[in-house]
Each structure stands twice: as structure tokens, then as C-alpha cells.
Amino acid sequence: MTEQTATETATSIQWHLVRRPVGEPTGEDIVRVEAELPPLANGEVRVRNEFLSVDPYMRGRMNDMRSYIPPFVLGEVMTGGAVGTVVASRAEGLSVGDVVVHDLGWRDVSQADAREFRPARVPDGLPSSLALSVLGVTGFTAWIGLKLVAGLREGDVVFVSGAAGAVGSMVGQLARLMGASRVVGSAGTAEKVGLLTERYGFDAGFDYTEGGIARSLRSAAPDGIDVYFDNVGGEHLEAALRSFNDGGRAALCGAISVYNATSDPGVKYLSNVITRGLTLSGFTIVNYWSHLPAFAADMRGWLADGLITWDETVVDGIDATFDAFTGVMNGANIGKMIVRL
């Protein structure tokens, strides 16, 4: 697609949710739609997307249930983070060529009021996909969870589950930068476990598919843990509850292990919350937007100092979006799962 004038129509390829999945989503739950976009109205911009974000939390939005963000609407597009370039504009403040971030989701061309878009502000020399990961929701989630939810303190021992994922690999690095004395993580393959210590600076990692999680965690953190950043839920949370030192704090961010579950097995060892004086706090970034500038300042500084390592698992093409999504649900990614258009 080349630069367009605002008076032209355009075609947008989109993915719509047409059925709410029960258990694991299938290709019949979504449908590919070619939508005709009208000429721009006053105040609107048209954006050619370069990268789409696919994230585990989207599984929750496929259900018709109460949550911090409303469910996806049946018959409408799967919304979510994306970054692209303005190709036509009838809005002040956004010009053709600007790189912007938005939440309009799984489509190759997004057209909407300019207020739906914000400048990506990725430092020169870095890919714009970082607006979806390190400098975007992924990094922000890690930063909030450690700093504001778990209240990380100098010397804490930190455990993160799903540690080779987009959020997990950030949590490990940020925990260290914030003063943790020991950082341990779990991942689902030997290759990922290797990355934890060799690439992301973890002190120890373990494969949660090998042997019991509780036993593996005790080996990785023999003196117990003070902070747990939970991306997984279920047996991981139980293991953390058993390894917590007195006064331990859990930031509950995700529960990928149960997103596709059709029944709730319950979490054992909750009595330790009382006997050890623990705090479990669920959080989502929607309540923390006011902290975005402070996060961005921290992260730009760390990036400039070369202190942040990141990986992306890139899948090409709008038609591969659903496969990328099921992939991230099944742990096919190292670092951030990204669709490149």
C-alpha cells in the first residue's frame, strides 16, 4: 500500500470473533473479513499497521465474562495492540509518516479518530515493534507488577513463572535492576530454561514440565522467595505459596495455565497467606496509566545504557495472526510474539 490521499477508499483485512470458544480456541471461532474503508472523515487518520500484538490475555476477552476490560464483541474485530504508520490524515497533530501505537487490533489497516492513536516514540535505531513490547504494554506490565504491586525491595528473592515469555523475560531483568538479590524463573522447554540464565540474567531456572514445580522451586530458591510474579496460575501459584517467606508478596498478572480450562480445580495452600502474612494482588495496567511517563523514563534509560535484552518471535502476515495467537497460548514464543505485516 502506498501513501494515500484522504479521499480514497481502502480495503482492510480483519479478523472478527464469530463464536465464543469453549476450551482451546479453533479456527472456527474467528473469520477473515475484507472491509471497505470509506474516505476519511474530519479528525480521522488511516494507519498501515506494521506489527500486531497477540497476547494470552486475549483468550479471556473471548469469553463473555466480567473482567477489567470488556469481552470482545461477537461479529467485530479482535482488538489489541498494534503499531503502524500514518498513511492518510485529516487530523491535526498526526501527519503522514508518523509511527503510532493503538489498540484497534487484528487488521492490516486501521482507520479511526486520531485520538485512538498515540505516537510510538521508539528511540532511533530500534524497531517499532518495541512499542508493543519493551517500551509498551509488556515492559509496563513487568515494571508495574514489580514496583507498584509487589513493592520489590532491595535484597528480595524474586520468582517469575513463564519467565521466557515477553513479560517474564522483562520481569527477570527489571527485578535485577531494581535490586533483587536472586531471580529465578520457570519455563516450559529446556531451550527456554537455558535462555533464562544465559541471556536474561536469571540466577536459576527450571523446566516446569520436568518433575514437581514445588520441588524445583525449592531447589532454585532454597532460602525461599519474597516476591512472585505470576503469569501462569494453578500449580505455579501453589508452589509459590509453599516457598514464600513471611511477608511475601505476589503480583498476579496472568493465569495462562487455566485460560482454556473449562473447570476450576481450585488453588491449595491458601492458608499460608494467613500463617506467613502474605499479600496476593491481582493487577492490570488499566489502573496504572498515570505511571506510564515514569515507566517510559526508566525504560528509555535502561535501553540507552544497554541493560535490556529482548527477543521477539515473529510470524509473518495477517493470515497467520490466529496461529500466532494459539502459539503464544501454547508457549511457542520466546520473548514477545509479534505478527509482522
Added chain:
Amino acid sequence: MTEQTATETATSIQWHLVRRPVGEPTGEDIVRVEAELPPLANGEVRVRNEFLSVDPYMRGRMNDMRSYIPPFVLGEVMTGGAVGTVVASRAEGLSVGDVVVHDLGWRDVSQADAREFRPARVPDGLPSSLALSVLGVTGFTAWIGLKLVAGLREGDVVFVSGAAGAVGSMVGQLARLMGASRVVGSAGTAEKVGLLTERYGFDAGFDYTEGGIARSLRSAAPDGIDVYFDNVGGEHLEAALRSFNDGGRAALCGAISVYNATSDPGVKYLSNVITRGLTLSGFTIVNYWSHLPAFAADMRGWLADGLITWDETVVDGIDATFDAFTGVMNGANIGKMIVRL
């Protein structure tokens, strides 16, 4: 027993733990001992106890497990709150006739270093047993849980389980005094439920043995709850998790429903902690002693203004202590369960 000189010996009737119970404690787990007390050493006092406290948390201490307070020692006395009068003293600062509180537990006469005892400071005209309840650990627990753990805010809807118990009946009244807009509670008999609204100022109560707890809670608090003070755990906690508004806070104080359990069924609906941004905080007063003066000032003020209603279930005699303890575990009490010597 009359006033004694410090050089006399004395007899102390005590209850010792001799076996760690599995499931519900039985009379074979403890044994009655008559101990001979030597003459007072320098710095010691001898106290004739008037009231002993029996509390659900003591069940946890009968197990050999890690907790915020160490387990009871096999072959030694069941320790815990008591109030009595100094009958002999070889310590400065404590004189014969002083009424003191201590944690030396299930015995009729306590003798120890004076630093084990603190002045009861119960206002004139009120029974000294209040040093174990309203002005003691019971009231302090309610105050900390609402104010410092759950962070009660003006207008919050508050739910408390075990609401006719010693702590629960205080929680209901203090929640109202701290600005809650609606206070609801559960109890285990129709008589107790009646007390909630008729005597302790709750807006609504329900019998948790009748129908499902989740359904009853939705009826009692149709607009959801903001704060949950948990004395019970298990199904009550699950019901709270389902009724919480976004940003809800639970102060987890006790789990009497599972203290005697030999297996852990797990707690369902924990995923709501993430989707609703909830915080679950376990607490015990041992980490909050520095707030005792602030609590005492609040409570003395409320008592002086006639704003506090309390009940005691009194059992007479050191030999009835174990029955009183099993009674409080099984909900035989209204308000604080007290043994009067």
C-alpha cells in the same frame, strides 16, 4: 487463694499438650498437670488468673508446622491470653493487686519474670475480661484488619464471616464506625444471625448452613462487596471472590472451616483476583504491635461513648478449658469465649 508472700511455694493447675491432634482435637491430646511453683526469684511475679482466652488460632499451634507463631511444645503448657491479679511480687513496677494481661495460657496461677506481664488498663466499671476481648487481641485484630490491612474507605460495603464471634462482632461494629456504607455478616445459627442485625448493627446477615453461601451473599449485598474480613476460609472465601467489586480487598484473619481439615480442597475463583484487581492479605497482629496505642485510644473513646456492644460466652473453671476450646472451634460461642477461674 489469698495474697501470698514471695517466699511461699504454690500449686499451679495447668493443661499440657501431649499429642498433636489429627483432625478434631480430643481430650487425649492434652493432660491436666499440677505443678509446684518455687518461691519467687528476683524480678518475678506470681499472678492468680481470673480469665483465660480460648481461640480458634490455637488449633493451628497444636500442629507442628511453620507459622507466624511457633507451635505449642509437646509436654508443655498450652499458652495463650490470660488476665489476672498479682498476688506476690519481687519485681519493681508490679505490685500485689495489679491487674495484668499475659500470654502464659491455660493455668490458674502464672509465675514468671515481670516482663511477661503488662497492665490490663481496663476502664473502671468494666470487667477485666475485656483485656482479652474488646480492648485486647480481639478488638485489636478487628481494628488492624479493617484499617491497616483492608484499608477500609468511606462508603465501602463490608462482609465479615463468622460475624457473631468475638472478632466478627467487633469487625461489624468497627466497620460502621469507620464509615462503611453497608455491613453484612454470616453466622452458623438463626439465633446468631438475629444478633447480627438486632444487637451488633449489621445491615443484613445470613445463616451459612442454609442454602449456598454465594447466593446468600449476593442477596445480602446485591451491589457487591468492597472489603471482606475472613474468619472462616473455604467456601466463604470463594463466595467473597465471586461478590467482589473491582479493587476489592480481603483481610484474611482466620480459616476456622479448615483448621481441623486433614486435606486441602483448594479455593476456586482465584482468577477473579486478576480480572477484578483484588488484593488478598493475610495478617496476624504480631506484625502490628506498634499500632497498639492508636488502637487503644480509638477503642477507649468508642467505649466511653457507649458505641461498642460485646458479648461473652463464659465457661467456669480450669477443668472446663478444653471443652471451651472445642466449643469455640464448633461455634458454641456468642462473642468472646472466656474461661472464668
